[in-house]
Ligand SMILES: Nc1ncnc2c1ncn2[C@@H]1O[C@H](COP(=O)(O)OP(=O)(O)OP(=O)(O)O)[C@@H](O)[C@H]1O
């Protein structure tokens with residue numbers, strides 16, 4: 212129950228909630244029940260069936276409707292006298308500018324991606340409005356608090372890069388099921404159903420293509436080729452022939468278990484595998500999204516682990532259904548965890564490969580989780596986190612600075628605590644977002660174009676939405692709706708020019724100014740020319756520094772295949788991830804734990820069975836973490852190495 216001063220702060224407050232999903236639904240309910248009377252909600256999504264299990268303000272009949280609007284209506288039913296203003300929109304829309312943000316006393320994030328979080332962070336800084344940021348992943352969760360000039364901003368600590376795997380592990384030497392999933396999804400599925408023009412490491416070429424079936428275009432269906440035959444040819448190529456080719460390289464297998472080539476004839480009867488009849492049995496409707504190989508084969512349980520034979524049947528059936536029922540999409544498909552047939556195909560292909568490499572098989576349910584980087588959401592975690600957001604929001608409204616806390620929700624108690632409060636840290640003086648520290652860019656100014664710089668640095672690294680690039684007083688590039696035609700043409704021409712040949716040449720020693728007018732963020736970048744870059748370690752062909760870049764969670768000196776973090780719907784390509792489950796291995800976490808605390812969590816996990824948190828430990832392996840345990844708070848003081856920014860607590 213709030214105290215009278217708290218109640219008065221609550222009643223007078225105007226709050227902005229961004230995100231009306233898992234956390235957002237809980238948050239809106241808790242805000243309303245706590246007495247908040249003026250709440251604005253931005254959410255760009257509509258309700259999906261998969262949201263209903265935890266986003267309790269939504270019902271089946273709301274599927275397809277705006278989350279922000281339905282959430283508002285649901286809460287008004289039990290708090291009819293409060294004001295809730297919904298916006299069915301992307302928070303990055305230009306309407307939500309600094310002036311819009313200025314009208315709020317506090318902003319509360321219930322988002323699920325880095326991109327939007329960074330954007331809101333910048334607008335809160337520009338508008339000088341406190342931000343309470345949050346995230347959950349399964350049983351883990353966090354609430355952090357960000358006040359301009361007083362605490363770290365959301366971007367003061369770089370986020371770890373997404374995990375990736377060496378290409379050779381994926382293409383030749385998988386040792387875990389997740390490697391088979393990445394292979395099935397990013398290589399095989401992409402090769403068969405995605406954009407053919409894209410590079411793909413899948414094809415092991417025949418040494419003597421002319422005498423075998425295994426030519427370069429083995430994945431192309433031949434004219435008039437029977438779909439069953441085509442499926443078997445692909446099957447035999449990827450699970451049989453490719454494995455034989457790999458086995459011929461003896462060196463590879465000296466210290467590894469040799470895989471077993473699998474051919475369709477050894478697993479399946481020679482001819483049609485569809486006991487239940489034909490393709491027409493695949494689905495009751497012609498709706499592509501309801502086409503299912505499992506349905507077609509009469510298999511129902513997604514939790515069951517299929518045998519090699521069952522996987523092989525699903526593989527051929529799914530391939531047949533793609534070509535038979537969804538042929539128009541072939542060439543344009545990318546894996547989507549909500550696409551049943553795609554999940555079936557990827558599960559079966561991963562399992563057949565796993566079988567070949569002696570790796571335990573997994574169910575469709577588990578495979579879907581891995582392929583979609585899904586950590587199953589826990590409604591209770593969302594509810595706890597929403598409660599903590601409201602507690603911090605009330606402190607912010609009362610300017611109760613000495614009691615501000617960032618709180619981490621753990622899976623297992625540490626010192627009998629499931630909720631770990633940590634005092635906020637002061638801003639990182641070298642953060643390019645909340646301080647004015649210039650950045651340094653090493654780039655080949657004679658080879659890289661302005662477009663490379665805009666795509667790889669300004670958008671991808673700096674997260675700018677509407678950028679403007681200046682060299683002294685010369686404007687090199689700008690985005691906006693109200694630009695004159697000749698300016699648009701000018702900028703388009705500039706984009707294709709190499710940096711040193713721009714109208715105002717960018718060379719070693721140039722100071723570039725990059726601004727985002729919507730985010731009101733300005734960065735100065737010192738340019739240094741460099742001739743060469745390591746293609747594997749520096750694939751962008753340019754390196755931005757000056758602000759500590761977190762190392763990737765798993766780094767190897769080889770090519771990397773992304774694990775798919777970032778390819779699914781909302782996924783930031785980014786980087787928020789914590790490893791906490793050795794089996795799952797890849798966990799795109801909404802829980803962003805700063806390096807020091809990640810380190811701490813990994814220690815907790817080792818002691819208390821949270822699972823291995825290898826990524827966390829590796830990320831900051833030199834940091835010395837000291838734990839001070841006073842009566843109510845656990846506080847970490849970190850004495851990191853030179854890579855780790857020393858963070859000072861506020862008090
Ligand atoms: N740029 C954005 N602008 C507005 N809303 C956003 C933006 N990015 C994400 N969101 C919203 O944030 C919410 C996050 O909620 P949540 O993490 O529960 O995701 P979800 O999409 O509802 O569920 P899931 O991803 O598990 O299917 C979503 O409702 C999403 O629409």
Ligand SMILES: [Zn+2]
Nearest residue numbers: 364367642645
């Ligand atoms: Zn900062």
